[in-house]
Amino acid sequence: MKSHSSTLLAEVRSFRQNHPDVRYVDLIALDIPGHFYGKRYPVEMLEKVAAGGPLKLPQNAVLLGVQGGLFKIGDYCFNDGDPDANRRLVPGTLKPVSWESQPLGQMLITSDGTQAPIEFEPREVLAKVLERLHHKGIHPVVAFELEFYLFDKQLDNGLPQFARDPLSDDADDQPNLHIERLSRFSEVLDDMTQTAKDQGIDITVITAELGPGQFEINFGHLDDGLRAADWAALFCRSTRGVALKHGYRASFMAKPYLQFPGSGMHVHVSLYDGAGNNILAAHQQQPLRHAVAGCLELLPHCMPIFSPNHNAFRRLGGTVNAATRASWGFEDRDACVRIPESDPRNLRIEHRLASADANPYLVLAAILVGLEHGLDAKREPIAPLNDDRNSGTDFPLEMLEAVRAMQHQAVLRDKLGAEFVDVYCENKRQDHLAFQQEINAREYRWFL
Template sequence: MMDADLLAEVRAFRQRYPDVRYVDLIALDIPGHFYGKRYPVEMLEKVAAGSALKLPQNSVLLGVQGGLFKIGDYCFNDGDPDALRRLVPGTLKPVTWEAQPLGQMLITTDGTEKPIVFEPRQVLAQVLDRLAAKGIHPVVAFELEFYLFDKKLRDGLPQFPRDDLSDDADDQPNMHIERLSRFSPVLDDMVAASQAQGIDTTVITAELGAGQYEINFGHLDDGLRAADWAALFCRSTRGVALKHGYRASFMAKPYLQHPGSGMHVHVSLYDAAGNNILAANQQRSLRHAVAGCLELLPHCMPIFAPNQNAYRRLGGTTNIATRASWGFEDRDACLRIPESDAKNLRIEHRLAGADANPYLVLAAILVGLEHGLESGSEPIAPLNENRSSGVDFPLEMLEAVRAMQHQPQLREGLGVEFVDVYCENKRQDHLAFMQEITAREYRWYL
């Protein structure tokens, strides 16, 4: 069916960017990588005018290295069927980091006749729809940490980024404004590229690690769009870094001796009249929401820490929780309650690694908040009252998958089929990762 607004968007884009011949139609798979197709821009206009847009259903199930795993009847017993996608309005934007003029646009199965129930964007969409039906409207902001590296690896290992002042030593002071100045050409271009995607980027911080930065986004009352921003930011940031002769990575723990990179998600909840639900009843609702999040957090670890490396970030260095915990103005807590007035009272979820899937991270957080509000349970003591307060969570993938797969609130909140598919994807990816004998293994055991 023709969408007049979409057609107008495509035609306006073609008029504004006449040199663009191709547009990448992209979506995020389960591991958090973009897949899709490069369409001639005139064919994109036909899709907006009503032509069907189809891609293989099982593209969503790709492993980290792009391979397919046998998951139930998917991939090898289903004939690899196509599934309808639709264009996401408002996401057709120029790509500024490629050598040739190019555009990109998000596609999704949510809102189609038969959505893929395990597509990450669809999973979040169904959670948001359910909350909206209950009169709950989230406002969300993502913060993403990442590292810059020198473009060339040394003996297969990443090196801190070098500018004209750098030598073989790391002379870039942590959290120092000078580092923002020394690398301003690439950082400024990253901000410009993300703004060209329609992303409201705000504060830039030089973080603790050598070459580590954080860029924050504005708050949005559209959870899908907030997750879109996080996904698109990762893509543009990597592209801009390569353009400037660097690598950018959202890997959760690239250096053992330096802090890892996190995905911090700020969430507040409002009713239809614009009242902050978390502030109601003298913040009793906040306590219930925190309790629900903490209860489900140990069962959500395959989402918050989606790969082997992500678990290296946990239980180690600065501002990283070792147990499910909460606290007021406490960066050692998984759930931090920043100081704010009643209108802006929110929860900052700090546990997820920067390479986690933003759609799934937000969906898991919202299911936890929903569960807490409905159960009315009280949380454990905050860290402000008891520094040892907390609930253990899994610290390796197979244990985490077992904890997730049969948790009833997650199966109901995220969808039974999604939970089963996701857990098997993570299990198979982990087993594939372990099928290599490293040099250290020979040193220790040969």
């Protein structure tokens, strides 16, 4: 612990030396809906925390709904006295913030690794899954891919407008995959990627996607699943900030346009043993088939994680490469679980179902639990789409049905934690019901 504090203290002091104009640092963590919460600390107070001083925030901040409100979930929020819970600083995440008007820093905090971790904190849920896998001799290597849209900064009566092409000042309203779009939006895209790199994130490939103003960013592969999810979360924060600085809005909303493709979170996962051998490639790839079977078996029960809100369900099945059934296939982007072509050393799955606004810690935790369950159960999967285009099993396509499917699934309650499952399902149920408490203009047109 003393060595750990010394490392953190050296990180804070080095940051202060390199950024003497920074007076405050945002200490941030991701809540259940995938939003950052936290506190803004004077940088000199951060040194005290790094040296081992207390860092406490309300436990129930993790339970905030999409709009920031608290729901009654069991005894939490209204019958527990709203207690504080200990957090710790995440080493290596203290970085400058370049998109704000004033010099600022930010650093991740978490409850995992503290004396009493919060069972339903997303990062803690993933940490427990990774710890269990490591005890089994399974070491995941992970890479995220995130799609997002650029919009004009100004909304039109609350509705998004197409991003303006900076060369022509026309709306970028033509869906295409042309490489020229990367050049036309290079100023903002270059700033996004450089800012991400300044945060310690390994950005690799940038793609102009099919939707107007839609792009995809790929991250490097990591043998640290927590850090891989950290990268995805931090990239969303910095990208939104950089976009505003350039006169745009960046959004990871799952389905901003009904007529254009939605935005997904694709996760590549390979599994290695302690000697560095690819577990999925052993025995003529039999473990790969077992892992796929486990993923597909649990997928219908994980839909509140993969599609965490009303809008995310709109993305499923409406356009190209968005499945409506749990399926798999080799080099098939219509499948939920795709097996990219690779050599045995790099054999992996690509899980393609989650929406871009899903919580990356929970998405990765759910995928890993599926893989773990499959390796333990050793069942054969259904036919791949390459052999049968109708292969697949149904999954829920609306939130309340999805919550019912998740809440009582025995494997998820065991592997993700029963307390987390109950809290998460009630959070999603309450968010969904709150979303319904508004009569929109279409209802009046149809029924008045």
